[in-house]
Amino acid sequence: MKKALITGVTGQDGSYLAELLLEKGYEVHGIKRRASLFNTQRVDHIYQDPHADNQRFVLHYGDLSDSSNLTRILQEVQPDEVYNLGAQSHVAVSFESPEYTADVDAMGTLRLLEAIRLLGLEKKTRFYQASTSELYGLVQETPQKETTPFYPRSPYAVAKLYAYWITVNYREAYGMYACNGVLFNHESPRRGETFVTRKITRGLANIAQGLEHCLYMGNLDALRDWGHAKDYVRMQWMMLQQEQPEDFVIATGVQYSVREFIKWSAAELGIELRFEGHGVDEVAVVVATTGDEAPAVKVGDVIVRVDPRYFRPAEVETLLGDPTKAKNKLGWVPEITVQDMCAEMVREDLSAAKRHALLKAHGHDVPVSVEN
Ligand code: NDP
Ligand code: GDR
Numbered sequence: 564m565k566k567a568l569i570t571g572v573t574g575q576d577g578s579y580l581a582e583l584l585l586e587k588g589y590e591v592h593g594i595k596r597r598a599s600l601f602n603t604q605r606v607d608h609i610y611q612d613p614h615a616d617n618q619r620f621v622l623h624y625g626d627l628s629d630s631s632n633l634t635r636i637l638q639e640v641q642p643d644e645v646y647n648l649g650a651q652s653h654v655a656v657s658f659e660s661p662e663y664t665a666d667v668d669a670m671g672t673l674r675l676l677e678a679i680r681l682l683g684l685e686k687k688t689r690f691y692q693a694s695t696s697e698l699y700g701l702v703q704e705t706p707q708k709e710t711t712p713f714y715p716r717s718p719y720a721v722a723k724l725y726a727y728w729i730t731v732n733y734r735e736a737y738g739m740y741a742c743n744g745v746l747f748n749h750e751s752p753r754r755g756e757t758f759v760t761r762k763i764t765r766g767l768a769n770i771a772q773g774l775e776h777c778l779y780m781g782n783l784d785a786l787r788d789w790g791h792a793k794d795y796v797r798m799q800w801m802m803l804q805q806e807q808p809e810d811f812v813i814a815t816g817v818q819y820s821v822r823e824f825i826k827w828s829a830a831e832l833g834i835e836l837r838f839e840g841h842g843v844d845e846v847a848v849v850v851a852t853t854g855d856e857a858p859a860v861k862v863g864d865v866i867v868r869v870d871p872r873y874f875r876p877a878e879v880e881t882l883l884g885d886p887t888k889a890k891n892k893l894g895w896v897p898e899i900t901v902q903d904m905c906a907e908m909v910r911e912d913l914s915a916a917k918r919h920a921l922l923k924a925h926g927h928d929v930p931v932s933v934e935n
Contacts, residue, residue, distance in 0.1 A: 564619075568592045568642040570627060570649030570675070575753045576693070577648045578605035580796040585609060585620060587800070592640045594625040594633075594649065605753050627671025634678040641684065644803050646691045647675055650723075653757060654697060657719030658876050668722035669729075676733045676741065685739045689803045692730040694743040695723050696788070696814070696882045706885035709745070709812050716877045731810070740808045744799055747814035747884040750904060751792040752911035756932075759821055760789065760908065763828050768912035770866050771832045772920040773859030774931045777866055781873025783822040783838075783845060786881040790815045791899035798895050805893070814884020815897050825867060827902060831909040832857045836867070843869050856913060 567584050571577040572593025584591045595603065603610070603622075611620045623640075625632045627649050637645075650668045651657060657664040672692060679688050699707045700716035715721045727743050734741040754761035759780075766778035790813070798813050822838060825847060829836045833854035836847040847867035849860055860866065889895045922929055 565643045566590045567644045569646045570594045590619045592621045595622045627667045630674040644689045648693045654717045654719045661718035665722045669725035672726035690741040692743045694727045694745045696747040706883040708885040742808040743810040745812045747788040749790045749792045749795040764908040765912040768916040771857035772916040779870035786818045788814045788818045788884045789901045791904045794897040811889045814886045818883040827905045
């Protein structure tokens, strides 16, 4: 039975990857940070009682900032595959906490690689690094592919640039099977609530049910190449099953704006929007409603506004990936379209909003968290 170790197992990708590897018969170990709350919602459905026989999903307390802890876990698990998905992954937050982001995202990667090497696991353990389209930042070529020069535009992206190159370096210096997946944005109903797609689907679902009144957004013109996390974790696994380690761009090859994503999400709720005004004065007005999913919304309501606090000190305006290498070499093609993914995210957020509204109607006023 193969053993995998996933950092960031409690995150969006970690949870889907753990599911996939369990389905494939792996013993899956995940590193979870100690927090004052459980913080395991995304993996609770695959939790296995440590007292039961044949446990195949095991959580270890740990942190990418702690090399002795990483070394101990690696020594104990002796994994065939390590997936380094753990990170301070929010670009805007990285401007607020640049040093922490560098420690976890850059140095954390080095700590893991070095622990593998020091334990003499460099010929046994294959290593996947969660690299990112943010490396392209101020794009030098469109679409972006494996050979496109990098130009990172945030502390997050700069930290990930180090992680990218240290992964390449350990491959070249020590012959490790180590590779980078340069993944473009990928989303799902499990996406963190403060990333743009989930902020939109959750915010609009709450507005539809009368739990919030307005969604405050940053740069509506930003263009992204969005895919589904389920498709992308499949590719993470595929990358570690090749004869030779190589780096791959993973993307859909299609881009849309934040504004378009808002329109689709609203349409899923039976709300037709018109955008009016420009820059910080741009708003979205309801011009029609159909169906019964948005009882709290009326024609003429302004339900989206721009708030400059969500602008970034340096923005990545446009990203568009070219996944040709992944298609040709690995036979990978994304199966879920961005529109289907948007519909799935709205459905799930709507059903949560309905549960919330029902509780509210019965006098149980549970506050809705709107920190973005
Ligand atoms: P999430 O933010 O959903 O998950 C990040 C995970 O990292 C969480 O489990 C988090 O733990 C964990 N983590 C954070 N800090 C530490 C730390 N100090 N030590 C150990 N673990 C830590 O990210 P995604 O699942 O979306 O992304 C997975 C990886 O892929 C990340 O590295 C991200 O940067 C990268 N990436 C993501 C893309 C995307 O579009 N989703 C695209 C390209 C790259 P906790 O739950 O406790 O917060
Ligand atoms: P990104 O994702 O920065 O690309 O990083 P995010 O969803 O945060 O932003 C995408 C674009 O939308 C614009 N935007 C807003 N973003 C947020 N979060 N909130 C807003 O209100 C808002 N309004 C407009 C942003 O300015 C940006 O242009 C994600 C993360 O998962 C990284 O870890 C990963 O590496 C990259 O994707 C690929």
